[in-house]
Amino acid sequence: MGGAAEIGYHPAMSNRIVTIALATVLIAGFFYEIAAGAAGNEVALLPLGALRTRGWSWVDWWRVLTFSFLHLNALHLAFNVAGVLWLGGIIERRLGPTSLVVLFVITGIMSGVVGMLLGPWLPTTGIAIGASGAVFGLLAAALLLVFRYRDEHGARERRLRGALMICFIAGVIISLLPGVSFAGHVGGFISGALTTGLIVRRLAKHQKIVGAPE
Numbered sequence: 001m002g003g004a005a006e007i008g009y010h011p012a013m014s015n016r017i018v019t020i021a022l023a024t025v026l027i028a029g030f031f032y033e034i035a036a037g038a039a040g041n042e043v044a045l046l047p048l049g050a051l052r053t054r055g056w057s058w059v060d061w062w063r064v065l066t067f068s069f070l071h072l073n074a075l076h077l078a079f080n081v082a083g084v085l086w087l088g089g090i091i092e093r094r095l096g097p098t099s100l101v102v103l104f105v106i107t108g109i110m111s112g113v114v115g116m117l118l119g120p121w122l123p124t125t126g127i128a129i130g131a132s133g134a135v136f137g138l139l140a141a142a143l144l145l146v147f148r149y150r151d152e153h154g155a156r157e158r159r160l161r162g163a164l165m166i167c168f169i170a171g172v173i174i175s176l177l178p179g180v181s182f183a184g185h186v187g188g189f190i191s192g193a194l195t196t197g198l199i200v201r202r203l204a205k206h207q208k209i210v211g212a213p214e
Contacts, residue, residue, distance in 0.1 A: 018097035019088035022104060023081045026131055029069040030077045042127040045070050051112050053119025053181065054126035064112030070129040083135035090142045090160075099199050100138075106195050107137020107188045114187025122183055133184040137192025139167060144196045 030039065038044035046052070049066025071077040084104075092100045111133020119126070146161050175185040 016085075016089045016092050018100050019085060019092050022088055022100075023084045026069060026071070026077065026081055026084065030071050030074070033070060040073055042072065042129065045072075045129055046127065051115060051128040052126065053115050053122075053128050053183075056116055056119075060116070064109045064116070067112055067129050068108040068131040068134050071131075072129060076130055080131040080135055083138065084131065087135065087138035087142050090145070091138060094145050095141075095196075095199060095203065099203075102199065103137055103141055103192060103195055104134050107140075107192045108134035110191035111137065111181075111184040111188035115181050115184035118183035119181075128181045128184055133181065133188030136171060136185045136188035137195070139164070139171065140189045140192030141196040143168065144193055145200075 033039040033045065033048065036044075036048060038048055042050060048070060049063055050070055051063045051067035052060050071080065088100055088104070091103060095103075108131065112128065115128050115133070119128075143164050146157065146164060171185065174180060175182045
């Protein structure tokens with residue numbers, strides 16, 4: 001019940017160093033786009049690592065490692081940075097910084113893989129950029145943690161659950177808009193849930209599933 005400490009949680013994690021570092025990397029990537037004169041142009045972002053979701057070949061697989069760090073414009077960047085700062089903070093406090101990095105990398109990659117595989121059959125622009133797939137992975141992780149592995153029912157926790165559900169519903173609606181990689185978002189979300197389950201099982205072998213203050 002309430003009072004147990006959370007999986008992988010230590011007070012020092014509350015500074016969210018890795019969360020802030022990930023957000024900083026995304027911002028730095030956008031400034032690199034500006035310096036290269038590619039910001040705002042999906043085609044111009046291809047040489048920098050944008051993902052081909054149509055007309056791709058096997059030599060394009062390296063792009064699943066890079067496309068998450070590119071964004072079309074400042075608004076696109078702002079939404080994803082906000083998601084990383086909020087959701088990343090939740091995960092870093094509860095699972096630790098290493099788990100956050102693992103989740104971000106795996107969900108970003110899987111978002112790209114699913115986007116490439118399903119892109120030819122979905123109404124996409126043929127080019128995917130942005131960390132939204134990884135953000136959906138972090139959202140899945142946060143939802144799983146607060147609904148499945150939390151044993152506290154305080155008002156703050158209920159508000160967090162409500163906020164995450166609103167975010168999820170809004171994310172689904174946004175995913176259905178033209179030009180948005182629905183497949184990438186689904187790939188990120190599913191891989192985020194699966195990866196979180198594996199991480200929690202591994203951590204649970206050494207300590208109890210617990211909760212940390214918000």
